[in-house]
Amino acid sequence: MSELDAVLAKIDADLDASLERLFEFLRIPSISTDSAFKDDCKRAAEWLAADVKTLGFEDAGLKPTGGHPVVLGHAPKPGKKHVMFYGHYDVQPVDPLNLWETPPFEPRLTTLPDGRKVITARGACDDKGQVMTFLEACRAWKAVTGSLPVGITLLVEGAEEDGSKFLPEFVEANRETLKSDVVLVCDTGMWDGDTPMITTGLRxxxxxxxxxxxxxxxxxxxxxxxxxxxxxxxxxxxxxxxxxxxxxxxxxxxxxxxxxTPTQVLEQWKGLGLTEESFLGPIGLSIPxxxxxxxxxxxxxxxxxxxxxxxxxxxxxxxxxxxxxxxxxxxxxxxxxxxxxxxxxxxxxxxxxxxxxxxxxxxxxxxHKGSRAIQLPYDMPELTAARSALQEEWGKAPVTLGSGGSIPIVGDFKRTLGVDSLLVGFGLDDDRVHSPNEKYDLKSFHKGARSWARILAALAE
CATH class of the missing domain: 3.30.70.360 (Alpha-Beta Plaits)
Structure with missing residues (x-):
């Protein structure tokens, strides 16, 4: 059994324990936009920092900003590529509370009518569940090999849902500390439940x-x-x-x-089958x-x-x-x-x-503040490595596609640190992000962790 196979087997065997860690994280109501939850945001940051310390990250802890603290930790790996992982521990408000079928901060595993098992709670997908897919991959690598396959800086903020107000100045003030070859961002989604996606651009x-x-x-x-x-x-x-x-x-x-857009990319997009009926039909429209x-x-x-x-x-x-x-x-x-x-x-x-x-x-x-668009080079080595790793895990080539939305801090990473961001997420369109009854598919959580384990291995090569 190869090291990677052993790591993947560890993720499989540890799934129940991984869920319990995620549930503990989800129980903390870290709503960044409401000052009444300020202490809860700090508690979520402290919980995350304590967990990160067990994974070999040096001086992992809370760093102050003008608002909620960031969680920062370093795990250097001399001679290997160094990446920075970015995510956020804060969540959206839960209003209207009466539309929730179960309490938003009492996470549980439920089964949908179509048979899918899902994790339901505020933050299950955006972004605590996504952050934990990466940490569970790191945990398995640490348990199996004693170290991580690449150098990693972990940066998890607490005010993404409030516009990341103070993060740009934190990044500027910590340019040397945050040096890396590429940023990994897990706050995006898949093309569908069986097809992974790499977001190659942000408007x-x-x-x-x-x-x-x-x-x-x-x-x-x-x-x-x-x-x-x-x-x-x-x-x-x-x-x-x-x-x-x-x-x-x-x-x-x-x-x-x-x-x-390059002709070969347009040809790939044509094959994705995005039609007026499938995209506009559900919202009652039919004409682009x-x-x-x-x-x-x-x-x-x-x-x-x-x-x-x-x-x-x-x-x-x-x-x-x-x-x-x-x-x-x-x-x-x-x-x-x-x-x-x-x-x-x-x-x-x-x-x-x-x-x-x-x-x-x-x-x-x-x-209001503006932000530039982000577009990854189509021949970026890290993009090629991630594409190969995702295909190995999911059995089909990932869709490489830009996003119509904007994540302004990704632009700050490029302008301030001079590094591109690789956006790989496992959310689905029906995850009800920012809405009552937010959920995250168990398959997304489990295979998300396996995907990150593979991506880290590919980047190490």
Whole structure:
């Protein structure tokens, strides 16, 4: 039996004990966004640090930030590749509590109607269960061989669900300590229950709020209608003009830095079978709304987008109130890809808005932090190693695909530390992440640990 085979056998034999460790972790209500749970967040960090110390990580412990502490530990391996693993121990609030079928912090193993065994609890998938898949792989390597196959720095934060507010400055202040060859991130998902996936890209983000003011108060539409400018009308035009008839964003220079996906990658995506019926049907839609001439899978994960996320203005209560609002506002988000520059996109958006503001009206902008997109090189050695390891475990080649979402801290790892991030997760679309009755498939947890054991072995080679 090879070392790797022995490690995998150890993971199999230790599954019940692994579940009990995960359940103990899940019982701690580490809700980072609610100050009432501050002590629980620290307790979760202390529990994790104590567990990490048993795996051979030097000086594993809590490090302060401006908010909840991070758990940091090092296990060097001279002569071998050094990786940094990133995850988070905090969880989302549980509201609405009445929709939970079982108490959110009383984890249990249940069986779904289709026969799948699942772990139910807040944080089961996002992200405690995912973090523990990696730690269980490390535990098995340590138990079988006495050490880890590569050097590892472990960085687990406690405020991801609160925007990772203080982590970028922690990373900047600890650049030397966090040096590594690659970052491993386990906060993503699989293509389906039997097909692993490596997330090769993350879209960036620009988020803007715009407030249009016309009259100095709300006006009677019978007296002023037709003469006074209506800020909702102004704002509606601004939003409508953000796209042309083909679904392309009209901001000047918006597509600067947007790459074309390699032909061989597009061919792989065609074979994934993502259709309008399968993707849009469950949400009651059937017609893709993105750029014409692009596959649906491109529209949702490899092309830039612009969306109005909210419009506020005028009377929205019950019944009628015939007013012309004095003010109207909107929240607009842009998802970025390739080398699109958040600052240039923000400036182009402001120019777009200001060009459509009447001379006797005014506009105010509220800017939020932006982030650049991340794209792994398709020939990245670590990507090749992980792809091979996942195929060995799951019996089929993993899907390599970008994500339509954003994980801003991954961009900070690239900009501050100069390293790429390999995103491998085992969540499923039906895990109800951020919703009541969150779950994590037992198969995802078990084979996730086995997958990380294989990936570590592949990186060591």
């Amino acid at each position: 960036g983000m620009v988020y803007e709020e715009v407030i249009v003011t016309c009259a100095n108060r709300d006006l009677h539409s019978g007296l002023f209608g037709g003469g006074a400018q209506n800020p909702i009308r102004v704002l509606s035009r601004i939003i409508a003009d953000l796209h042309d008839a083909d679904g392309r964003v009209t901001l000047e220079g918006f597509y600067d830095g947007v790459p074309e 709304a993105g750029e014409k001439g692009r596959m649906l899978i491109e529209q949702v994960q490899s092309r830039p987008t612009c969306d109005a996320n909210g419009i506020i203005g005028g009377y929205t209560g019950e019944g009628a109130k015939t007013v012309i609002a004095g003010q109207a506002s909107a929240k607009i988000s842009f998802r970025l890809v390739g080398d699109q520059d958040p600052e240039k996109i923000s400036a182009a958006f402001k120019a777009h808005v200001q060009a459509r503001i009447p001379a006797d009206c005014s506009v105010e902008f509220i800017k």
